[in-house]
Amino acid sequence: MRIDLHTHSTASDGTDTPAELVRNAAAAGLDVVALTDHDTVAGYGEAIAALPAGLTLVPGAEFSCRLDGVSLHMLAYLFDPDEPELARERELVRDDRVPRAKGMVARLRELGVPITWERVAEIAGDGSVGRPHIASAMVELGIVETVSDAFTAEWIADDGRAHVGKHELDPFEAIRLIKGAGGVAVFAHPLAVKRGQCVPETAIAELAAAGLDGIEADHMDHDAATCERLHGMARDLGLLATGSSDYHGSRKTCRLGEYTTDPDVYAEIAARGSGASPVSA
Numbered sequence: 001m002r003i004d005l006h007t008h009s010t011a012s013d014g015t016d017t018p019a020e021l022v023r024n025a026a027a028a029g030l031d032v033v034a035l036t037d038h039d040t041v042a043g044y045g046e047a048i049a050a051l052p053a054g055l056t057l058v059p060g061a062e063f064s065c066r067l068d069g070v071s072l073h074m075l076a077y078l079f080d081p082d083e084p085e086l087a088r089e090r091e092l093v094r095d096d097r098v099p100r101a102k103g104m105v106a107r108l109r110e111l112g113v114p115i116t117w118e119r120v121a122e123i124a125g126d127g128s129v130g131r132p133h134i135a136s137a138m139v140e141l142g143i144v145e146t147v148s149d150a151f152t153a154e155w156i157a158d159d160g161r162a163h164v165g166k167h168e169l170d171p172f173e174a175i176r177l178i179k180g181a182g183g184v185a186v187f188a189h190p191l192a193v194k195r196g197q198c199v200p201e202t203a204i205a206e207l208a209a210a211g212l213d214g215i216e217a218d219h220m221d222h223d224a225a226t227c228e229r230l231h232g233m234a235r236d237l238g239l240l241a242t243g244s245s246d247y248h249g250s251r252k253t254c255r256l257g258e259y260t261t262d263p264d265v266y267a268e269i270a271a272r273g274s275g276a277s278p279v280s281a
Contacts, residue, residue, distance in 0.1 A: 023050060040090065061075075
């Protein structure tokens with residue numbers, strides 16, 4: 001089995017619609033794909049309706065968190081999307097995205113970038129607006145060559161000149177909410193230092209003690225030594241170790257199935273999730 005547990009659609013900051021994403025996942029030879037859009041479940045219906053025969057969809061989301069000033073992401077799988085407490089927090093995060101994005105556009109304009117909110121909103125479409133949409137507008141303007149080039153201290157990285165903060169969950173609270181909704185919590189790309197500052201490994205141990213289910217070990221932003229280190233950490237802490245592409249369509253260079261999850265690990269995630277079930281055509 002080929003299993004990719006981290007992908008994004010146009011419901012957040014990917015370029016494939018949910019229907020295109022599941023069709024492309026099947027074409028890439030995947031057996032299982034998780035839809036994990038940022039802070040939203042809006043893509044579920046379309047993805048399920050378009051699910052090709054032979055492909056299993058794992059409903060999920062990626063939640064924005066912050067610990068001691070450091071940004072991190074928490075993947076959630078198989079939670080009940082209607083559980084009130086988690087749904088309310090999801091709305092708070094999502095609703096803060098528009099004023100935050102407008103604030104970054106304003107700061108970029110102050111820095112001489114002729115970006116407009118109208119164009120950023122057009123790029124985001126019906127999706128949950130985020131920094132990748134702003135970065136795409138900067139690429140169009142020739143300010144940076146790639147979306148990744150915008151995520152620097154010069155521009156919109158966490159410590160960047162044009163960065164604006166947003167509402168983010170405490171990761172310990174995120175774990176509590178995810179588990180309370182019957183879900184499975186996995187720390188996304190925990191040592192992706194190329195993205196900026198990461199939480200210390202002691203914090204990962206504390207999150208494990210608080211109920212974290214796993215860590216995303218195999219990821220394009222982890223080099224081989226880091227992947228190996230994370231697998232060792234997972235063994236030491238009793239965590240599941242996943243692998244995923246973090247696919248965003250044409251917005252990033254990663255390919256569907258570029259990194260995958262061991263079938264036994266996926267089976268354990270499916271067994272632990274009680275808020276929702278994997279969906280097969």
